[in-house]
Amino acid sequence: MKPPLLDAIQQRYACRQFIADRPVSADALAVLLEAGRLAPSAFGLEPWRFVIVTDAAGKAAIAHACFGQPAATTAAAFIAIVALVDELDPDSDYVRARFEAEARGADAAPIYDAYRVHYQADSITAWAQGQCNFAAAQMLLQAAHLGLGSCPIGGFDAAALTSVLKLPPGETPALVIALGHCSYPAPERLRKPLD
Numbered sequence: 001m002k003p004p005l006l007d008a009i010q011q012r013y014a015c016r017q018f019i020a021d022r023p024v025s026a027d028a029l030a031v032l033l034e035a036g037r038l039a040p041s042a043f044g045l046e047p048w049r050f051v052i053v054t055d056a057a058g059k060a061a062i063a064h065a066c067f068g069q070p071a072a073t074t075a076a077a078f079i080a081i082v083a084l085v086d087e088l089d090p091d092s093d094y095v096r097a098r099f100e101a102e103a104r105g106a107d108a109a110p111i112y113d114a115y116r117v118h119y120q121a122d123s124i125t126a127w128a129q130g131q132c133n134f135a136a137a138q139m140l141l142q143a144a145h146l147g148l149g150s151c152p153i154g155g156f157d158a159a160a161l162t163s164v165l166k167l168p169p170g171e172t173p174a175l176v177i178a179l180g181h182c183s184y185p186a187p188e189r190l191r192k193p194l195d
């Protein structure tokens with residue numbers, strides 16, 4: 001028997017054209033959020049926020065911010081993954097709450113000490129966006145497991161997307177996931193050989 005997770009990994013591909021008028025159910029979107037929520041993150045900081053967009057006007061605005069790429073213009077739904085950048089300041093209430101949780105009742109000071117050594121203000125945005133990719137990967141695989149098509153989209157105008165998503169200062173878009181039912185079967189996978 002093929003392991004189910006490997007099955008989903010093999011089935012997933014970046015779909016660039018979704019079938020019109022085939023929505024993604026609210027139940028499926030909830031499952032995808034749960035898959036993202038449970039993703040690992042460095043220091044357990046979970047520096048992300050997930051924004052679901054399914055309304056026609058919102059989708060059109062996101063597609064525009066994604067330069068009109070076909071995966072975006074035909075998507076039935078989007079999950080935008082937003083990086084929480086300012087919350088990662090070592091002195092923020094957010095970090096304090098996360099580290100208290102991460103310490104599970106023990107002293108959180110060692111986690112703080114390690115994080116203060118690690119934290120670099122000038123590269124924290126890219127670091128936070130990198131964390132978001134773990135949540136994205138879990139959502140993409142969960143979508144494949146549900147029989148949904150998906151396309152991760154990193155090609156967007158960050159300022160336009162920030163405006164569309166009405167992000168507050170300190171938050172920045174990391175990745176957009178376009179979702180729907182793909183209009184064509186899986187193409188041949190192009191990958192380097194294992195060796």
Ligand SMILES: Cc1cc2nc3c(=O)[nH]c(=O)nc-3n(C[C@H](O)[C@H](O)[C@H](O)COP(=O)(O)O)c2cc1C
Nearest residue numbers: 012013014016069071151152153154155156189190
């Ligand atoms: C971080 C990231 C950003 C991506 N951005 C785009 C994008 O803007 N537009 C697009 O069509 N595909 C995008 N892709 C999809 C890749 O092109 C695709 O995953 C790759 O070519 C491998 O193909 P496969 O996913 O079908 O196996 C992105 C993938 C990742 C991981």
